[in-house]
Amino acid sequence: MNNNDKDNIQNKMKLQFSNRSENESFARVAVAAFIAPLDPTVEELTEIKTAVSEAVSNAIIHAYGENENEMVTVECLIEKDRRVVIIVTDNGIGIEDVELAREPLYTSKPDEERSGMGFTVMESFMDKLEVESTPGVGTRVIMIKKLDLAYEF
Amino acid sequence: MNNNDKDNIQNKMKLQFSNRSENESFARVAVAAFIAPLDPTVEELTEIKTAVSEAVSNAIIHAYGENENEMVTVECLIEKDRRVVIIVTDNGIGIEDVELAREPLYTSKPDEERSGMGFTVMESFMDKLEVESTPGVGTRVIMIKKLDLAYEF
Amino acid sequence: MQIEFEMTDDIMIVNLDGELDHHYSSVIREEIDKTIDTFHTKHLIFNFEKVSFMDSSGIGVIMGRYNKISQLGGKLLITGCSEYIDRILEMAGIYTIATRMKNVADSIALIEGDNIEKGAKSENEQ
Amino acid sequence: MQIEFEMTDDIMIVNLDGELDHHYSSVIREEIDKTIDTFHTKHLIFNFEKVSFMDSSGIGVIMGRYNKISQLGGKLLITGCSEYIDRILEMAGIYTIATRMKNVADSIALIEGDNIEKGAKSENEQ
Ligand SMILES: Nc1ncnc2c1ncn2[C@@H]1O[C@H](COP(=O)(O)OP(=O)(O)O)[C@@H](O)[C@H]1O
Ligand SMILES: Nc1ncnc2c1ncn2[C@@H]1O[C@H](COP(=O)(O)OP(=O)(O)O)[C@@H](O)[C@H]1O
Numbered sequence: 348m349n350n351n352d353k354d355n356i357q358n359k360m361k362l363q364f365s366n367r368s369e370n371e372s373f374a375r376v377a378v379a380a381f382i383a384p385l386d387p388t389v390e391e392l393t394e395i396k397t398a399v400s401e402a403v404s405n406a407i408i409h410a411y412g413e414n415e416n417e418m419v420t421v422e423c424l425i426e427k428d429r430r431v432v433i434i435v436t437d438n439g440i441g442i443e444d445v446e447l448a449r450e451p452l453y454t455s456k457p458d459e460e461r462s463g464m465g466f467t468v469m470e471s472f473m474d475k476l477e478v479e480s481t482p483g484v485g486t487r488v489i490m491i492k493k494l495d496l497a498y499e500f
Numbered sequence: 501m502n503n504n505d506k507d508n509i510q511n512k513m514k515l516q517f518s519n520r521s522e523n524e525s526f527a528r529v530a531v532a533a534f535i536a537p538l539d540p541t542v543e544e545l546t547e548i549k550t551a552v553s554e555a556v557s558n559a560i561i562h563a564y565g566e567n568e569n570e571m572v573t574v575e576c577l578i579e580k581d582r583r584v585v586i587i588v589t590d591n592g593i594g595i596e597d598v599e600l601a602r603e604p605l606y607t608s609k610p611d612e613e614r615s616g617m618g619f620t621v622m623e624s625f626m627d628k629l630e631v632e633s634t635p636g637v638g639t640r641v642i643m644i645k646k647l648d649l650a651y652e653f
Numbered sequence: 654m655q656i657e658f659e660m661t662d663d664i665m666i667v668n669l670d671g672e673l674d675h676h677y678s679s680v681i682r683e684e685i686d687k688t689i690d691t692f693h694t695k696h697l698i699f700n701f702e703k704v705s706f707m708d709s710s711g712i713g714v715i716m717g718r719y720n721k722i723s724q725l726g727g728k729l730l731i732t733g734c735s736e737y738i739d740r741i742l743e744m745a746g747i748y749t750i751a752t753r754m755k756n757v758a759d760s761i762a763l764i765e766g767d768n769i770e771k772g773a774k775s776e777n778e779q
Numbered sequence: 780m781q782i783e784f785e786m787t788d789d790i791m792i793v794n795l796d797g798e799l800d801h802h803y804s805s806v807i808r809e810e811i812d813k814t815i816d817t818f819h820t821k822h823l824i825f826n827f828e829k830v831s832f833m834d835s836s837g838i839g840v841i842m843g844r845y846n847k848i849s850q851l852g853g854k855l856l857i858t859g860c861s862e863y864i865d866r867i868l869e870m871a872g873i874y875t876i877a878t879r880m881k882n883v884a885d886s887i888a889l890i891e892g893d894n895i896e897k898g899a900k901s902e903n904e905q
Contacts (some may be wrong), residue, residue, distance in 0.1 A: 352628035360517035360526070367511055369537045375706075377515070377526075384522045393706075393737050400708040403674040418772035453743070460682065460713035462744045468709050500778060522803035528832075546832075546863050553834040557801040604870070613808065613839035617871045621835050624870060 350453050358384075358425040365471040366437075374403045374421050381423050382431055386497045395431065396473035397494060401465040402435035402488045408456065410439025410486060429494040433473075434487060441482040449478065510579040511537075517601045519560050519570040523610035527556045527574050532606035535584055541637075548584065548645060554618040555588035555641045561609065561641060563592020582647040586626075589640045602631060635651050656681055658688050663695035663727075664764055666757055672706035677685040678714050685718055695727040698760045699751075702733030711738070719750050728752070728767070730760040780806055784814050789821035789853075790890055792883055798832035804840050811844055822851040824886045825877075828859030838871040839866070845876050854878070854893070856886040 360381050364370045373455065375396040403419060411417040417431070417439065424432040442448045448455075455465030470476045475491040511594070513534050517523045528549040535548065556572060563569040570592065577585040595601045607616030623629045628644040654671035667685055671677070688694070697718055701707070719729045729751040734742065741750060754760040780803035785792040787866060793811055814820070824843055824849075827833070845855045855877040860868065880886040 358518050358520055358523070360515065362513065362515050362530070364534070365511050368513070368674075370513070370534075371674050371676050372672060373530070373533045373536070373643070380526045380529035380533075381517070381523075383526070383729070390737070394699060396706065397708050397737070397741070400674050400706075404710065408675060410699050413515035451768065460717045462677070462745055464709040464712055465561070467744055468741060470648040470738070493665035524800050524802050525798060543863070549832065550834050550863070552869070553800055553832075553854075557834065557836065561801060603841040613804070613843045615835050615838035615842060615871055617838055617867070620870055621867060624866070 354429070355426045355430075355475040356424050357427065357493050360423050362423075363418045366411045366419055367408055367414055367415050368404070370419070371400055371407065375399045376417075378423055378433065381427065382494075385429055385431070385494055386426065387494050391492070391494055395433070398455050398469045398472045398490050398492075399433060399435070401469050402433075402490065404466055405488070406421065406435060406437035406486070407460065408416065410437035412440075429496070431492050431494060433490045433492075435490075436485065436486040436487045441484055441486055442478070442480040442489075445478050445480055448480075458487075503613035507624055508579045509577050510580065513576050515574040515576075516571045519564045519572055520527045520568050521557070521560055523572070524553055524556050524560065527572075531574065531586065535647075538578065538582055538584070538647055540647050544647055547573060548627070551622045551625045551643050551645075552586060552588070554622050555586075558618055558641070559590035559639070560590065561612070561614070562596075565593075566613055567571065569615075570591070582649070584645050584647060586643045586645075587640060588643075589638065591638040594635040594637055594639055595631070596635050598631050598633055601633075638639065654681065656684050657776075660692055660694070661761055662765075663693070664698060664761060665689065665692060665694040665696070665701055668697045668700045668703065668762075670703040673704055673708040673711045673714070674706070680711040682714055682717060686721065689718075689721060691712055693768070695722070695725055696730070696764045697722050697727065698730045698732065698757060698764075699734050700753075700757055701731065701735070701738055704733075704738060707738045707741065709741060709745070712741065713746060715742070715747055715751065716745075723750075730754050730763065732756055732760055738778050780807065782810050785851050786818055786820070788891075790824060790887060791815065791818060791820040791822070792824045792826055792886075794826045794829065796829040799830055799833070799837045799840070800834050801836040804836040804857070808840055808863060809842060811840075812847065815844075815847060821848070821851055821888055822856070822890045823848050823853065824856045824858065824880075824883060824890075826859045826883055827857065827861070827864055830859075830861070830864060833864045835867060835871070838867065841873055841877065842871075849876075854890055856889065857900065858882055858886055861871070 362377055378399045379396050406419045420436040422434040443472040449466045451467040452463040454461040473490040473492045480486040531552045532549055559572045568600040573589040575587040599604040601618040604620045607614040626645045630642040633639040654677035657668040659666040722729050731751050732754040780797035783794040848855050857877050858880040
């Protein structure tokens with residue numbers, strides 16, 4: 348991150364929590380509360396909460412298996428011009444073939460009734476989705492959404 | 501923290517955010533969402549949110565002055581037997597005389613209409629309050645509350 | 654997330670209430686399957702009217718129930734979705750296997766109308 | 780946090796709505812002081828009925844307004860507090876400088892009753 352990026356950032360937070368599925372709802376509520384001062388529309392808020400839920404669930408389901416001692420990280424940056432950047436990171440098993448993983452309906456866990464639509468939902472609900480992953484090291488999902496201008500009365 | 505403590509912990513999270521007053525509400529919503537699976541009473545939730553608000557406001561007002569580049573940390577541990585531990589940490593100016601600071605109505609900022617009741621409220625709303633502070637290094641506020649048993653139907 | 658079942662003949666209405674994510678999906682799944690088995694349900698109506706949040710875990714729940722119900726020759730109907738739950742279901746192609754309905758009453762009518770039609774047909778065939 | 784003012788003679792009712800913390804307290808403070816000055820308010824009634832959250836920042840807001848109002852010989856009344864806001868105000872001894880009232884109507888009656896009494900008295904003295 349260069350200095351230029353730093354000047355861009357207006358507010359930021361970083362959240363780390365145990366790898367437990369009950370924290371999925373915690374993560375999306377926390378992100379929603381963090382961006383609340385931007386006064387997002389209900390639609391924007393729902394889209395962001397859904398995308399966060401997808402990325403965090405993936406870390407919990409795929410990255411670490413059932414190991415509850417591991418931690419999931421969610422960062423949120425509010426940049427100039429109402430740009431919201433959300434970064435979800437795990438130090439789990441990683442993804443061998445990111446391109447394949449991002450394909451709609453691809454899942455490595457059909458037996459657990461995963462639909463393979465997680466990345467597709469993130470992509471559709473956010474403006475931009477980047478997935479960086481190294482097998483055995485971990486996965487980082489970066490999502491960006493520019494909020495509409497709030498109406499000032 | 502020894503191994504015994506570690507086994508006690510059922511769920512934990514760590515939250516870091518910019519030293520901005522709009523994050524006060526974010527911090528208390530996040531803590532409330534984190535402990536929601538314990539099904540606390542409305543009263544317990546209100547008391548915890550108020551205590552978090554006091555500790556976080558103190559970091560923002562007293563520890564760093566107006567420097568928004570600094571970060572405030574809130575940790576929350578859920579331990580066995582519904583014990584909730586909340587730790588608010590800053591790397592700010594610290595407190596010279598903790599005993600004096602904890603006295604009801606003592607404030608170093610009466611001109612900003614601070615009431616000096618922050619620590620008193622934390623103490624009254626939580627079961628236990630510990631304040632560790634080193635001038636020039638920072639302050640750590642540890643608050644503990646044991647939630648009542650939830651009724652199971 | 655809360656779940657409530659209503660039975661009408663061989664139709665089961667699944668009323669979901671709250672947030673449907675990965676955390677709750679396994680419980681929801683089990684509850685529905687158990688109830689299908691107990692009541693020998695043929696058709697399933699998912700009522701999403703009170704679902705305030707859903708991510709792609711909901712797709713898996715619906716797909717899995719479709720597989721179960723369709724083996725028994727039953728139908729799967731979905732009603733009460735908010736705009737964005739609809740978008741998620743559409744993305745996954747759920748409406749190619751399940752019918753989207755306006756409300757529960759219409760859903761029941763469709764299934765029972767079908768039954769009558771089929772009955773009439775088989776009568777005609779006699 | 781939203782704020783709304785109602786005027787009745789020299790009484791100003793401050794209706795607060797939302798969460799009163801350090802972040803909002805400075806705006807709230809300014810708004811109230813500006814409005815007191817503009818309308819030459821003498822008495823102040825704080826209505827907390829719609830305040831869903833308050834921490835000790837609220838104490839500072841009330842204390843500061845008391846200092847301003849009492850210089851003008853006015854009274855400060857507080858109404859509509861939830862149980863735990865009451866606990867915070869009690870801890871700080873706010874009810875030694877302000878009167879806790881059941882509702883806004885009673886608060887106005889108390890202030891106006893005072894005025895009448897005083898008026899009657901001065902008539903007697905003549
Ligand atoms: N954080 C992660 N760590 C390891 N593998 C992952 C992670 N996220 C996604 N994957 C892989 O990518 C696949 C596709 O993910 P996704 O589109 O979210 O669908 P689903 O979660 O329903 O399987 C997953 O099945 C999994 O194999
Ligand atoms: N995190 C902190 N860093 C530095 N000083 C602090 C911190 N928290 C509290 N203090 C000191 O302790 C005093 C009392 O705090 P408190 O009881 O919360 O009252 P208030 O915030 O209204 O002043 C403060 O006025 C300040 O001087």
